[in-house]
Amino acid sequence: MTTTISKRTLERLSLYRRLLSDRLGKESPFIFSHQLAKLVQVTSSQVRRDIMVTGCFGNPTRGYRVEDLIEAIGKIVDAEEPQNVVLVGIGKLGSALMNHFHGRRPNLRIKAAFDSSPERINRIYQGVRCYGMQDLAQVIRDESAYAAILTVPGDVAQQVANQLVMAGIRGILNFAPVPLHLPGNVYVEVIDLTTSLEKVTFFARQSAGAQVS
Amino acid sequence: MTTTISKRTLERLSLYRRLLSDRLGKESPFIFSHQLAKLVQVTSSQVRRDIMVTGCFGNPTRGYRVEDLIEAIGKIVDAEEPQNVVLVGIGKLGSALMNHFHGRRPNLRIKAAFDSSPERINRIYQGVRCYGMQDLAQVIRDESAYAAILTVPGDVAQQVANQLVMAGIRGILNFAPVPLHLPGNVYVEVIDLTTSLEKVTFFARQSAGAQVS
DNA sequence: TCTTAATCGTGAACATTGTAACGATGTGAA
DNA sequence: TTCACATCGTTACAATGTTCACGATTAAGA
Numbered sequence: 001m002t003t004t005i006s007k008r009t010l011e012r013l014s015l016y017r018r019l020l021s022d023r024l025g026k027e028s029p030f031i032f033s034h035q036l037a038k039l040v041q042v043t044s045s046q047v048r049r050d051i052m053v054t055g056c057f058g059n060p061t062r063g064y065r066v067e068d069l070i071e072a073i074g075k076i077v078d079a080e081e082p083q084n085v086v087l088v089g090i091g092k093l094g095s096a097l098m099n100h101f102h103g104r105r106p107n108l109r110i111k112a113a114f115d116s117s118p119e120r121i122n123r124i125y126q127g128v129r130c131y132g133m134q135d136l137a138q139v140i141r142d143e144s145a146y147a148a149i150l151t152v153p154g155d156v157a158q159q160v161a162n163q164l165v166m167a168g169i170r171g172i173l174n175f176a177p178v179p180l181h182l183p184g185n186v187y188v189e190v191i192d193l194t195t196s197l198e199k200v201t202f203f204a205r206q207s208a209g210a211q212v213s
Numbered sequence: 214m215t216t217t218i219s220k221r222t223l224e225r226l227s228l229y230r231r232l233l234s235d236r237l238g239k240e241s242p243f244i245f246s247h248q249l250a251k252l253v254q255v256t257s258s259q260v261r262r263d264i265m266v267t268g269c270f271g272n273p274t275r276g277y278r279v280e281d282l283i284e285a286i287g288k289i290v291d292a293e294e295p296q297n298v299v300l301v302g303i304g305k306l307g308s309a310l311m312n313h314f315h316g317r318r319p320n321l322r323i324k325a326a327f328d329s330s331p332e333r334i335n336r337i338y339q340g341v342r343c344y345g346m347q348d349l350a351q352v353i354r355d356e357s358a359y360a361a362i363l364t365v366p367g368d369v370a371q372q373v374a375n376q377l378v379m380a381g382i383r384g385i386l387n388f389a390p391v392p393l394h395l396p397g398n399v400y401v402e403v404i405d406l407t408t409s410l411e412k413v414t415f416f417a418r419q420s421a422g423a424q425v426s
Numbered sequence: 427t428c429t430t431a432a433t434c435g436t437g438a439a440c441a442t443t444g445t446a447a448c449g450a451t452g453t454g455a456a
Numbered sequence: 457t458t459c460a461c462a463t464c465g466t467t468a469c470a471a472t473g474t475t476c477a478c479g480a481t482t483a484a485g486a
Contacts, residue, residue, distance in 0.1 A: 006472080006473075007412065007416075008472095008473070008474095009473090010411075010412055010415055011405075011408050011412065014405075014407070014408040014411045014412070015392070015405065015408055018390065018407065018408075019391075019392075032432090032433070032434095033433075033434075034433085039392065040392055041392055041394070042474090043474075043475065043476095044433090045474075045475050045476070045477095046473095046474065046475075048433095048434065048435065048436085049435090049436085049473095049474080049475090051434095051435095052435070052436080057434085057435085058433080058434055058435085059433085059434080059481085059482065059483090060432070060433040060434050060435095060480085060481050060482045060483085061431095061432070061433070061434095061481085061482045061483045061484080062433090062482085062483085063433075063434085064434095076415075077411055077415060079414065079418055083414045083418070085410070085414070091309075092308070092309040092312050092313075093309040093310075093312075093313055095305065095309075096305040096306040096308075096309035097306075097406070099305050099306075100305075100306055100406060101406070101407075101410065104407055105407060105410075105411065108410055108411070108414060146414070146417045146418065147410070147413045147414045147417045149410070169417075170417040170418075170420050171413040171414060171416055171417025171418075171420075172413065173409055173410055173413045177231065178232075179228070179232075179252065179253055179254055181254070185420045186417075186420065187412075187413060187416035187417055187419075187420055189409050189412050189413045189416075191404060191406075191409060192224070192227075192228065193310070193313060193314070193404075194227070194231065194314075194317055194318060195224050195227040195228055195231075196386055196402050196404060197298070197314065197318075197321055197360070197362070197386055198223075198227045198290055198318065198321070199220065199223055199224065199227070199400075199402050200360050200384040200385065200386045200400060200402045201292065201296045201298070201321060201359070201360045201384060202223055202289075202290060203220075203384055203400035203402075204359045204360045204382075204383040204384025204399075204400055205292055205296070205359065205383075205384075206400075207383050207384075207398045207399065207400055219442085219443080221442095221443070221444090222443095245462090245463070245464095246463075246464075247463085255444085256444075256445060256446090257463090258444075258445055258446065258447095259443095259444065259445075261463090261464065261465065261466090262444085262445095262465090262466085264464095264465095265465070265466080270464085270465085271463080271464055271465085272451085272452065272453090272463085272464080273450085273451050273452050273453080273461095273462070273463040273464050273465095274451090274452050274453045274454085274461090274462070274463070274464095275452085275453085275463090276463075276464085277464090
């Protein structure tokens with residue numbers, strides 16, 4: 001509770017849990033720090049440090065109990081109750097994400113979608129209804145949603161983000177290609193697809209060495 | 214050339230360029246570090262330091278010439294010639310990304326897609342042909358592609374990544390929900406959608422304060 | 427029981443990344 | 457021409473994040 005958990009640590013914990021869940025039942029019910037380290041490609045020191053914040057204790061001869069780790073990480077990462085999420089902008093990317101997240105984490109539920117395009121409104125995507133933008137505040141309050149996925153075009157992203165915050169949203173996963181200017185108490189996680197791809201080509205080029213012919 | 218550019222710096226440079234390009238023609242042809250800083254939400258020191266690596270020089274009374282910055286960043290981020298990219302796994306997410314990247318950066322061209330599903334093979338997506346997996350190595354060599362976008366299910370991601378590397382790929386943008394184990398000279402940029410959304414809900418919850426009622 | 431061998435938990439060293447500070451510089455006004 | 461002023465370029469500093477190193481711990485085997 002009092003321990004503050006950094007972004008990086010949380011990322012790794014989330015990943016640890018996912019890999020541990022995959023492994024559960026397949027291998028030994030225990031795992032050593034160096035084994036988990038190999039799976040996620042970090043050092044074993046890093047793993048042990050991260051596990052420290054979960055309050056989980058390992059055993060020097062058996063390692064950590066996988067089930068305990070999963071549960072302890074869950075206590076940090078998950079809320080007590082399932083978290084309701086909304087998605088704004090159900091174009092190709094938006095509906096692909098709707099599809100992607102559907103049923104992936106039991107505690108994260110996309111409860112509503114929003115779009116401005118009339119032909120999308122009132123349609124059902126993965127069992128989730130798409131509303132018009134005018135219903136945004138009402139639906140978000142009704143669903144007690146605190147987090148949103150933003151997949152609208154860049155030129156309207158800021159304005160939509162403002163509406164979300166007004167409606168009570170406190171965390172945004174932003175796929176729009178512009179930085180959002182929002183109050184400091186709103187957490188924004190940016191997924192910048194263009195920059196990511198540019199990074200890949202840049203470092204690929206570096207490691208590929210001199211261009212051939 | 215000899216200067217080594219960190220991941221973080223490259224991310225910011227990519228973003229600077231994008232915002233500067235948007236601004237070009239609309240505002241003054243010059244910009245101060247603090248103005249750019251406000252746009253991307255970093256400190257002006259950070260901006261000036263990042264610009265240092267571009268070799269671009271500003272003027273204490275006018276600031277930086279926007280065009281010069283865009284060009285200088287391009288010399289770092291872009292290759293001399295357009296970079297060919299391939300996409301593997303043209304499901305919903307894959308085709309949404311195909312759509313997203315289509316024509317977005319002139320220097321990054323998706324030249325081929327691959328999938329194992331017969332009904333997708335030989336179809337055209339955004340003017341780009343989808344090939345079967347057996348053609349992967351040949352097409353990648355023919356197109357001189359060094360970077361790939363990976364949007365296949367987690368259970369085949371590693372195997373597909375191995376094939377990509379064998380075919381000459383040196384950078385992968387990985388959307389599959391598993392870490393890839395590849396040689397050190399292959400750059401992997403991970404977009405972990407689940408972890409990202411978990412982060413958002415975690416920090417949203419923290420800043421939302423105590424749960425209401 | 428005692429030894430051995432591997433791993434854990436954690437303080438301290440180290441590396442990386444971001445911020446602040448400050449002399450240098452260029453322009454407009456007196 | 458000289459002064460005032462805002463910003464740049466760069467170095468020094470601070471904060472954050474990662475790795476090292478080592479005593480503590482556990483269980484298996486002699």
